[in-house]
Amino acid sequence: MEPLILSHELSKNYNGKVCALDRVSLEICPGEWVAVMGASGSGKSTLLNMIAALDLPTSGALWVDGVDIVTYTEEERVRFRREKVGLIFQHFYLIPYLTAVENVMLAQYFHSMPDKGEAEEALRRVGLGERLDSLPSELSGGEQQRVCIARALINQPKIVLADEPTGNLDATNEETIMKIFHHLHRAGHTLLVVTHDPHIGQQADRIIELDHGRVVPVVSSQRSFLKNTNFTLSIPIKEKHPT
Amino acid sequence: MREMTWQILLASLRYRKGPIAGSVCAVALGATLVVAAVNLRLGIMGRLAGELRNYGANLLLVPQSGTGPFLNETQLHNLEDSRVKDRLRGYVPFLYSVVKIRGRDIVLGGTLFTAAKAVHPWWQVEGRWPREKGEALVGLNVAAKLGLRLGDPLSAVYKSSRLTFSVAGVLRTGGSEEHQVFVSLESAQQLTGHPGLLTSVYVSSSATTRLDETVAALRKLWPEAGVRTLLQVAEAEEKLLTRLEIFLGLVALFVLLASGLSVFSTMTKEALERKVELALMRALGAGAREVAWIFACEAAGIGVFGGILGSALGVLFTEMIGLSVFGSLVYPSLMSLPTGLGIGLGVSLFSSLWVAKRIARLAPAVVLRGE
Numbered sequence: 001m002e003p004l005i006l007s008h009e010l011s012k013n014y015n016g017k018v019c020a021l022d023r024v025s026l027e028i029c030p031g032e033w034v035a036v037m038g039a040s041g042s043g044k045s046t047l048l049n050m051i052a053a054l055d056l057p058t059s060g061a062l063w064v065d066g067v068d069i070v071t072y073t074e075e076e077r078v079r080f081r082r083e084k085v086g087l088i089f090q091h092f093y094l095i096p097y098l099t100a101v102e103n104v105m106l107a108q109y110f111h112s113m114p115d116k117g118e119a120e121e122a123l124r125r126v127g128l129g130e131r132l133d134s135l136p137s138e139l140s141g142g143e144q145q146r147v148c149i150a151r152a153l154i155n156q157p158k159i160v161l162a163d164e165p166t167g168n169l170d171a172t173n174e175e176t177i178m179k180i181f182h183h184l185h186r187a188g189h190t191l192l193v194v195t196h197d198p199h200i201g202q203q204a205d206r207i208i209e210l211d212h213g214r215v216v217p218v219v220s221s222q223r224s225f226l227k228n229t230n231f232t233l234s235i236p237i238k239e240k241h242p243t
Numbered sequence: 244m245r246e247m248t249w250q251i252l253l254a255s256l257r258y259r260k261g262p263i264a265g266s267v268c269a270v271a272l273g274a275t276l277v278v279a280a281v282n283l284r285l286g287i288m289g290r291l292a293g294e295l296r297n298y299g300a301n302l303l304l305v306p307q308s309g310t311g312p313f314l315n316e317t318q319l320h321n322l323e324d325s326r327v328k329d330r331l332r333g334y335v336p337f338l339y340s341v342v343k344i345r346g347r348d349i350v351l352g353g354t355l356f357t358a359a360k361a362v363h364p365w366w367q368v369e370g371r372w373p374r375e376k377g378e379a380l381v382g383l384n385v386a387a388k389l390g391l392r393l394g395d396p397l398s399a400v401y402k403s404s405r406l407t408f409s410v411a412g413v414l415r416t417g418g419s420e421e422h423q424v425f426v427s428l429e430s431a432q433q434l435t436g437h438p439g440l441l442t443s444v445y446v447s448s449s450a451t452t453r454l455d456e457t458v459a460a461l462r463k464l465w466p467e468a469g470v471r472t473l474l475q476v477a478e479a480e481e482k483l484l485t486r487l488e489i490f491l492g493l494v495a496l497f498v499l500l501a502s503g504l505s506v507f508s509t510m511t512k513e514a515l516e517r518k519v520e521l522a523l524m525r526a527l528g529a530g531a532r533e534v535a536w537i538f539a540c541e542a543a544g545i546g547v548f549g550g551i552l553g554s555a556l557g558v559l560f561t562e563m564i565g566l567s568v569f570g571s572l573v574y575p576s577l578m579s580l581p582t583g584l585g586i587g588l589g590v591s592l593f594s595s596l597w598v599a600k601r602i603a604r605l606a607p608a609v610v611l612r613g614e
Binding site: 046075078081082095098107 | 530
């Protein structure tokens with residue numbers, strides 16, 4: 001299967017000093033759920049921002065859906081974001097003066113044409129049918145994150161990128177969100193979830209662990225542990241993704 | 244699509260009532276000060292020019308050299324011509340000659356007293372202005388020298404002609420007129436044997452017109468008349484008004500800059516506080532133009548509201564100053580509303596888009612990371 005995301009020697013330096021990503025090469029196949037794990041400052045979010053075309057690498061190549069997005073112009077990157085990517089943030093980032101349904105419609109507005117019925121349906125699918133006209137301030141953290149998920153999915157993106165999606169949630173809401181992720185995965189969505197929480201990471205098909213901007217090679221004990229728990233392993237540099 | 248833009252704008256305005264009201268107030272304050280400064284500049288200039296014109300005529304028409312010693316009275320209709328009429332505040336003809344009164348040589352001026360009173364409003368008359376042909380206005384100095392009092396008869400002799408007048412009033416001007424005697428133009432023409440002739444015409448030009456243009460128009464219409472500016476009055480007027488114009492122009496400019504900076508700072512603070520919102524829109528796939536459009540619409544709304552409010556307050560402020568300084572209302576300029584709207588729209592759009600552009604340059608990832 002052709003990888004949906006393929007990076008080669010992807011690096012990011014800030015001011016020529018701080019190396020956020022150091023020659024990261026990886027592949028993610030369509031329909032795969034991949035967790036990117038690592039300590040704070042390991043480069044997880046930087047990698048996610050690169051794939052979302054929100055940030056540019058200092059060097060290397062990054063193919064998404066067969067196109068090297070590093071070569072994109074600013075206009076092409078905007079089009080890429082609105083058409084291919086659905087973003088979920090730790091801090092939700094909902095527009096505070098728009099209702100739940102309007103927040104979802106906002107993504108439609110930038111993509112093509114707002115469709116209220118479709119936006120309402122997306123919210124119903126994440127269990128927010130009763131909170132369509134609520135402002136973010138009237139929603140709990142879990143509900144706000146579900147609005148974000150509906151917003152991320154409304155334009156049927158090729159990839160869903162989530163940066164610490166449960167980082168601000170309690171256990172109950174975390175479970176609800178993870179159920180939604182499992183549902184999305186079963187529906188064939190490609191998910192890339194950045195997390196520092198092993199419990200979240202272990203629910204993915206495989207884990208890519210970053211340390212100081214580098215992909216950490218997986219040791220055998222980890223591999224067996226994950227196999228025993230029915231989870232796929234992360235791919236060390238240059239290592240082929242197990243099929 | 245457009246509906247969604249309005250939805251976003253209205254929701255934003257509803258949600259951020261406080262900050263929006265603050266921005267509208269900042270824009271309105273700026274517009275108020277600029278509108279007031281512009282109105283005062285225009286209003287004060289007109290009023291001062293009008294008041295300066297009360298100090299008398301600023302143009303003198305005399306026979307053109309080579310055309311004889313007199314102007315023809317029938318040519319006075321030239322001053323009523325539509326091409327100059329609006330440029331003139333008034334005019335008064337004179338026929339001067341030297342006559343003998345009580346054995347002394349005295350300058351006798353024949354004039355139209357109604358016109359003289361209008362063009363020389365500062366002339367002070369003890370007694371009253373002559374109403375009839377046989378009455379005279381005697382300069383203070385002449386009255387003192389000849390011992391003339393109100394009601395006294397005086398005989399004026401010119402060559403072999405003699406006419407007798409009675410003193411209706413004594414004239415104080417502080418100038419050469421105090422050494423002269425004034426009678427009706429008709430009497431002077433009859434006494435000197437120069438019917439229908441004049442030696443000069445004093446003209447007071449309108450406060451709202453340029454003096455050099457009025458001079459050119461008069462020369463064209465009445466070629467037999469030499470037009471001289473009364474330098475002392477005209478130059479002083481021009482200098483004073485030019486200086487005042489520059490001063491008030493500078494005041495308006497500084498007010499514009501100061502209020503512009505204040506609005507700019509309020510609007511940029513407001514826009515900076517929304518940088519996450521802007522970055523989110525960019526992350527969701529909004530192009531720089533779409534974000535700029537949303538910000539521009541919002542800024543335009545603030546600019547229009549603030550501009551209209553500022554124009555109204557600016558006119559009110561002008562009137563308050565007019566009443567307290569001049570004791571009367573200052574006619575507001577028709578430019579008040581366009582000025583207020585222009586300032587409001589210009590400053591709010593500039594501030595808002597300037598910040599939006601700067602934020603757009605930041606990578607959304609950086610803003611959303613909270614760095």
